[in-house]
Amino acid sequence: MFDFYGLPGDWPERKAVASKSPGEKAKILEQAMLGRIMDSLGDDFGQIRLMPYIQLHEFEALLFSEPKILGEVLTRDDRPHRIIRALQQATGNFATPEEIDEGQTTAPSKRIRSLAEHYQKVTDGNLAATRIGLQAMRRKCPHFDGWLRSLEALGQIC
Numbered sequence: 312m313f314d315f316y317g318l319p320g321d322w323p324e325r326k327a328v329a330s331k332s333p334g335e336k337a338k339i340l341e342q343a344m345l346g347r348i349m350d351s352l353g354d355d356f357g358q359i360r361l362m363p364y365i366q367l368h369e370f371e372a373l374l375f376s377e378p379k380i381l382g383e384v385l386t387r388d389d390r391p392h393r394i395i396r397a398l399q400q401a402t403g404n405f406a407t408p409e410e411i412d413e414g415q416t417t418a419p420s421k422r423i424r425s426l427a428e429h430y431q432k433v434t435d436g437n438l439a440a441t442r443i444g445l446q447a448m449r450r451k452c453p454h455f456d457g458w459l460r461s462l463e464a465l466g467q468i469c
Contacts, residue, residue: 371419
């Protein structure tokens with residue numbers, strides 16, 4: 312799993328995807344990554360052994376699948392309404408949580424931190440992910456779901 316926002320500028324096809332939709336960006340970059348690795352290792356490597364995944368922005372985008380649950384995790388008092396409303400508003404501006412943009416102040420983690428300065432990716436992020444659940448993330452994040460489906464299909468081949 313790689314975070315699109317954190318990819319180096321010389322990543323294969325990075326510049327070529329600038330004007331593409333978020334879903335197209337990820338697919339093109341994943342194929343470029345797979346192609347580069349297969350070219351360097353030779354044809355006997357086989358595509359089946361590598362399932363590249365580019366997280367369009369960052370892990371926290373998946374947490375926007377359920378703004379109410381995320382808001383409850385982020386709230387240290389008994390009034391999570393302000394945070395939940397802000398999270399819901401942020402998700403309402405995008406077709407999927409995966410598309411929440413990567414700007415310096417608008418990346419998913421930056422949005423969360425602007426609402427809850429105490430946010431810690433490892434503890435709060437994991438707690439929110441556990442409470443949200445994989446199924447909710449899959450329903451709201453089609454690119455993530457597609458990658459997981461590819462991995463699950465491997466189990467049917469063996």
